[in-house]
Amino acid sequence: MKKTIRLSACVILLCVSTALYAQADGSEAAETQAIDVTEKDAPSFTEADEGDVGKKSERNFGKAEFTKADFRHGAIAAGEVFSFNIFITTFNRIITQSPFADISLETMGRNIVHPWVWDQDEFEINQIGHPYQGSIYFAAGRANGFNFWQSLAFAAFGSLMWEYTMENEPPSFNDVIHTPIGGSFLGEMFHRIYLSLDDKYPYLSWIASPQAALNRLLTGEKAPREVGTIEEFSLRLSADHIDSAFGFSDNAHKDKGYRNAVSGAIGFDIRYGNPYVRDVKKPFERFALSTDASFDGSYYCIKIFADGFLRSWVFEANDALATSLALDLSYDFIMATDLNYQNNSLGFSVRQRYALPRKWTIEWKSGIGATYLGASDYYFNLKANKRKSKYDGSEQRLYDLGIGGNAKAGFKAANLWAGTFFLEGSFSAFYTIPGSEPHEGSSGYNLIWYGNAAYEHCVYKNYYAGLSFFLYQKFGFYKKGSDVFQTASDWKLYVKRYF
Secondary structure, eight states: OHHHHHHHHHHHHHHHHHHHHHHHTTSOOOOSSSOOOSOOOSOOTTSOOSSHHHHHHHHHHTTOOBOOOSHHHHHHHHHHHHHHHHHHHHHHHHTSOOGGGOOOHHHHHHHHHSOOBOOOOOHHIIIIIHHHHHHHHHHHHHHTTOOHHHHHHHHHHHHHHHHHHSSSSOOBHHHHHIIIIIHHHHHHHHHHHHHHHHTTOTTTGGGTOHHHHHHHHHHOOBOOOOSOOEEEEEEEEEEEEEEEEEEESOTTOOOOEEEEEEEEEEEEEEEESOTTTSOOOSTTSSEEEEEEEEEOSSOEEEEEEEEEEEEEEEEEESSSEEEEEEEEEEEEEEEETTEEEEEEEEEEEEEEEEEEGGGEEEEEEEEEEEEEEEEEESSHHHHTTOSOOOOOSSOOOOEEEEEEEEEEEEEEEEETTTEEEEEEEEEEEEEEOTTOOOTTOOOEEEEEEEEEEEEEEEEETTEEEEEEEEEEEEEEEESSSOOEEEEEEEEEEEEEEEO
16 A cells, blocks of 8 residues: 555656646746746736647637536535545455455444544555545535635535545544645645646646546536636756664664665646735635655655645735735645655745846745644654564554644745755644554654755756755654654755746
């Protein structure tokens, strides 16, 4: 199951990169060294090409009506959520023969009366699997004409149905948090990317949102369009050098881990909407998504960093200065051979852009948020088979669940001749949620920070070469277990294509 999920994540990342590359390949890139603070009249990602592909798209889909949120479409969305749950459970029961999918009326009745628990599923199941599953529920609502908040209700419905009836394990607190909230976060980003693709390359749009594409096939109707478009997309290929290590405070156990690896990587960055043009009144009219996947024969690392505006206020917007304040959600995710980390937070951020003499552009941002559910390795030593355990074959979560807070900051300086400099970082503090400790685990707290510094320069038209350095460090302090220190660094030599 682990290998399947990791491989699927890499394949999805590659497919989305390919789709977005194809979608943007026929258009000229905007100037990447500056941010336009005015509305654009030029063709955008949402407008069809003038060529054969665009004409074919118009012939096939131009007459489709836009879906309206009403009782009929609500029933369709609910039916799609129900059918998806039945399909997944049937697949798990017959194809993968997963024990949790052996359900009956007896297991459903037991789940309804059983107290909720903090489940012990693996990191990739809980921290990315459930949010992606929730994004399918969410997409059913969005594709049928419902807005963000109404679609969140469909994600909650799908999650509760799953927890009570589609598995034989007790309903879980963390699943009911991650599935609808994480699902709406990922689902809205995917949905808006889907809309950008759907108008121009409908045969590729299913990659961003399979549920929305299926809904269009079944109903013959278009999902309603939204304000906003992809302002900037870049595709990145790199060669990476990774160093990672960990150690324990207790001298009785001198097991230490160290890894030195060279790998290849692929990633993409999307900037949707301009934070300085107008107030954001609908969730995710502006968001940023950055992904990266590194892999070689014995190592893998998948990173996803995203933030989306729920609401924002623009105070100034002119050629010299632009300022905005936002209420935003953030989703930070790292899953690697030696490292697991996730931070889901709600907070406020402020950002400014300055246009300086000699064509320099300076942009900075900072924010603070409340972590409503975070995760990081606790029993990393058990995962790496460095210590013996009383593990009896049952599920055993190897990471800690916590609540707390985080702070973020970023800086960018760009000049046509000098290149572009990036610097960003994040600090998080998690306290173990009472009662959520894994088997043989311990309560405690984690202090985690990571930072990234990069420089890139144009080498030919919209092609750039760059060098970046990423550093992650964790200090874990526990009541019943050894304190833990983890560090991981990644040097990246990359080439990037802006669209």
